Amino acid sequence: MATYQLKVNGQSKQVNVDPSTPLLWVLREELKMTGTKYGCGISACGACTVHLDGVATRSCVVPVELVGNRAIVTIEGVSADPIGRAVQDAWVDKDVVQCGYCQSGQIMSAVALLKATHKPTDTDIEESMGGNLCRCATYVRIREAIKSASQQLK
Amino acid sequence: MLSNSRCFIRIVLIALVSTVAWIVLTASAIDLRDQKPTVQSNRADGLAAWQKVYTVLTSPRCINCHTATNYPQQGDDRHRHFANVIRGPEGWGVPGLNCMSCHQERNADSTGVPGGANWHLAPLSMQWQDTNDRPFSSAAVCRAVTDRAKNHGLDGPGLLKHHTEEPLVLWAWNPGRRPDGSARSLPPLTHAEFVAATGTWVGAGMPCPPGK
Numbered sequence: 501m502a503t504y505q506l507k508v509n510g511q512s513k514q515v516n517v518d519p520s521t522p523l524l525w526v527l528r529e530e531l532k533m534t535g536t537k538y539g540c541g542i543s544a545c546g547a548c549t550v551h552l553d554g555v556a557t558r559s560c561v562v563p564v565e566l567v568g569n570r571a572i573v574t575i576e577g578v579s580a581d582p583i584g585r586a587v588q589d590a591w592v593d594k595d596v597v598q599c600g601y602c603q604s605g606q607i608m609s610a611v612a613l614l615k616a617t618h619k620p621t622d623t624d625i626e627e628s629m630g631g632n633l634c635r636c637a638t639y640v641r642i643r644e645a646i647k648s649a650s651q652q653l654k
Numbered sequence: 655m656l657s658n659s660r661c662f663i664r665i666v667l668i669a670l671v672s673t674v675a676w677i678v679l680t681a682s683a684i685d686l687r688d689q690k691p692t693v694q695s696n697r698a699d700g701l702a703a704w705q706k707v708y709t710v711l712t713s714p715r716c717i718n719c720h721t722a723t724n725y726p727q728q729g730d731d732r733h734r735h736f737a738n739v740i741r742g743p744e745g746w747g748v749p750g751l752n753c754m755s756c757h758q759e760r761n762a763d764s765t766g767v768p769g770g771a772n773w774h775l776a777p778l779s780m781q782w783q784d785t786n787d788r789p790f791s792s793a794a795v796c797r798a799v800t801d802r803a804k805n806h807g808l809d810g811p812g813l814l815k816h817h818t819e820e821p822l823v824l825w826a827w828n829p830g831r832r833p834d835g836s837a838r839s840l841p842p843l844t845h846a847e848f849v850a851a852t853g854t855w856v857g858a859g860m861p862c863p864p865g866k
Contacts, residue, residue: 520764542833543756543767544737556749558756561765566758609750616749628750630738 504564508533509577519565523557524548526564527574535575535604539633546632549605550574556612575604583653584611590649598636606632610646618653620646700858704796706843706851707817711782711799712789713841715826719774722781730839732787745775766833770825779804796862810856817852 539547543558551573578584613628718727724741742748757773827845829838
């Protein structure tokens with residue numbers, strides 16, 4: 501066991517866990533932040549996506565010992581960012597969600613895309629969101645919502 | 655008496671000059687004999703060393719990220735990287751799915767994800783395989799590696815330094831564990847042997863084998 505001081509959504513959080521514990525389980529089990537979902541556990545589905553210093557990161561495969569001082573942003577904190585807010589609003593406006601399980605990861609990846617490219621093309625969206633799976637197949641509405649959010653950005 | 659002495663001295667001088675001349679000519683001949691084989695030997699040694707380097711460059715730990723396609727490969731069978739990972743414009747993936755979305759600064763053996771500083775694909779100019787994932791020939795890889803228009807301007811010492819110090823090169827000899835806990839395979843040479851072979855090849859003027 502080891503003690504780690506994590507920066508989560510702008511707040512400092514201390515956890516005492518095994519160094520090999522994936523960040524996902526630190527968030528969910530230790531910090532009780534259950535918005536980030538466990539999907540596959542091998543970074544194949546994107547449900548566990550959070551941001552580490554702005555980089556969309558699969559938290560299920562990142563041991564907490566490798567997080568370091570990087571700022572962690574989860575679905576619970578992403579609305580503090582104007583782009584995050586715009587994406588969440590677009591998700592509601594376009595009624596994207598069906599079962600909803602993958603959607604926190606979808607939103608985190610969409611925010612990362614729009615932070616890099618305010619006006620993404622269909623190809624940009626398909627490539628950037630290609631690692632986020634949705635068993636309800638909400639892909640068409642996800643693309644509409646990303647485009648809608650992009651129109652809110654200057 | 656005097657005449658005999660002069661004759662003796664003359665004979666000694668002639669013998670001395672002849673001996674010196676013979677030694678000089680013989681030495682020259684030896685030099686000439688040695689010089690040509692030495693050059694050939696350097697080139698031969700360089701080509702032999704390159705072949706060793708080539709076996710490393712085309713091993714999965716290296717060539718999996720020197721693809722000609724828009725995706726990296728993984729595994730000893732060099733299959734397409736899973737999870738729809740793509741190259742992206744600069745070889746670092748795309749915003750929602752960056753290389754560093756999973757690959758951290760060092761190996762994550764507990765989750766089986768390899769890692770190293772600035773994990774990314776080699777540029778397309780350094781592709782060492784065709785679009786059907788078949789490794790290029792030794793001659794073609796050698797030409798690419800020595801082409802400073804393709805290799806970020808690296809000369810011989812630069813290539814040697816790259817092979818000696820570059821973190822992602824060094825990673826090949828410390829590739830961590832697979833998700834099932836087994837160790838990833840290593841290149842066919844040790845890193846020391848790889849660096850030594852690169853040094854021999856660079857010292858020989860970086861000769862490339864003939865052919866396509």
